[in-house]
Amino acid sequence: MDLKGFDQPGSAAAGETRSVKVMIAGGFGTGKTTMVRSVSDIKPLTTEETLTQASADVDRLIGVADKTETTVSLDFGKISINDSLVLYLFGTPGQERFWFLWNGLFKGALGAVVLVDTRRLASSFRAIEEMERQNVPFVVALNVFPDSKDYPVEEIRDALDISPHIPVVACDARDRTSSRDVLVALIRHLKERSAVVLESR
Amino acid sequence: MSVPRRPTDPSGLERYYVLTKGRSGPGGSASSLDVATLIVSRAAPAPGMQHEHAEIIRRCREPLSVAELGAHLHLPFNILAVLLADLLEAGRVEARDPIPAHDAGRGPDLALLEEVLSGLERL
Ligand SMILES: Nc1nc2c(ncn2[C@@H]2O[C@H](COP(=O)(O)OP(=O)(O)OP(=O)(O)O)[C@@H](O)[C@H]2O)c(=O)[nH]1
Ligand SMILES: [Mg+2]
Numbered sequence: 264m265d266l267k268g269f270d271q272p273g274s275a276a277a278g279e280t281r282s283v284k285v286m287i288a289g290g291f292g293t294g295k296t297t298m299v300r301s302v303s304d305i306k307p308l309t310t311e312e313t314l315t316q317a318s319a320d321v322d323r324l325i326g327v328a329d330k331t332e333t334t335v336s337l338d339f340g341k342i343s344i345n346d347s348l349v350l351y352l353f354g355t356p357g358q359e360r361f362w363f364l365w366n367g368l369f370k371g372a373l374g375a376v377v378l379v380d381t382r383r384l385a386s387s388f389r390a391i392e393e394m395e396r397q398n399v400p401f402v403v404a405l406n407v408f409p410d411s412k413d414y415p416v417e418e419i420r421d422a423l424d425i426s427p428h429i430p431v432v433a434c435d436a437r438d439r440t441s442s443r444d445v446l447v448a449l450i451r452h453l454k455e456r457s458a459v460v461l462e463s464r
Numbered sequence: 465m466s467v468p469r470r471p472t473d474p475s476g477l478e479r480y481y482v483l484t485k486g487r488s489g490p491g492g493s494a495s496s497l498d499v500a501t502l503i504v505s506r507a508a509p510a511p512g513m514q515h516e517h518a519e520i521i522r523r524c525r526e527p528l529s530v531a532e533l534g535a536h537l538h539l540p541f542n543i544l545a546v547l548l549a550d551l552l553e554a555g556r557v558e559a560r561d562p563i564p565a566h567d568a569g570r571g572p573d574l575a576l577l578e579e580v581l582s583g584l585e586r587l
Binding site for chain 1: 500502527529530531534535536540560561564565566572573574578579581583584
């Protein structure tokens with residue numbers, strides 16, 4: 264272990280380390296936690312937020328008026344991009360109504376991956392709505408399960424009601440390379456969007 | 465009305481109450497804290513410092529995200545943010561917010577996206 268003295272400044276790289284974040288959203292059980300796990304450099308961790316009885320609205324939301332404490336967790340992982348840049352991945356709670364708990368969870372994110380299980384498309388509608396509402400750029404990743412049918416992408420795009428420029432890619436969230444490729448698709452999409460913005464100036 | 469009973473469980477909410485001295489949310493410099501904000505120590509733990517404060521300083525000799533700190537210290541985000549606000553105000557730690565894809569004034573950060581992309585492609 265490197266125990267640096269505090270009187271000496273840390274290494275230049277450590278001193279300047281910056282972070283970026285990407286959200287992994289999607290409906291209940293679509294493979295968000297699995298994707299965070301498969302692509303993370305570290306053992307994935309969970310950070311929590313506690314709902315307290317202080318907020319009656321919250322209690323009503325979760326329907327447990329007599330409960331004093333409820334924990335909602337956020338899984339996350341990290342990828343070292345280079346010596347001075349770290350990418351954090353956050354798998355959102357399946358229940359979108361808890362997203363408000365983390366102060367501007369999507370604010371400052373580069374973008375999001377919305378995981379979709381084609382057997383239950385509707386479970387990801389809320390996540391897509393939320394990305395649109397909060398202006399978070401996203402790609403749609405179809406997590407392929409053994410009994411998933413092969414729908415034409417256009418049909419899916421139509422059912423999800425997303426604009427034609429939003430990439431839709433298939434993946435296996437359990438596979439590191441496949442999950443990495445989804446992130447690559449997201450960053451490429453962000454670059455294209457940026458190029459459009461820059462051109463239109 | 466019944467008389468409130470002394471809590472028998474020092475964990476959970478009572479523990480958080482003690483840790484934060486009853487403060488419910490961070491103010492000032494800590495109100496913008498994000499789960500991906502990096503915390504870096506700027507001083508050594510002071511003698512007599514609250515245990516959790518000292519622990520944060522020790523763990524953040526190398527930059528560590530708020531999310532990782534919360535996971536290691538088993539503290540919910542809001543409670544941790546209160547503790548971090550104390551340390552930020554005292555100048556004992558520094559907070560570095562995640563870089564957004566585009567900055568209000570400067571437009572999209574293509575160089576940053578390029579950097580992330582080449583890192584991912586090397587995985
Ligand atoms: N066959 C297959 N199974 C998967 C894949 N991804 C996830 N699973 C399984 O699907 C189940 C749900 O995955 P999770 O990663 O827990 O889903 P989640 O979106 O985090 O779920 P919630 O947090 O509860 O909303 C688990 O049993 C996974 O093992 C995949 O790509 N293929
Ligand atoms: Mg999950």
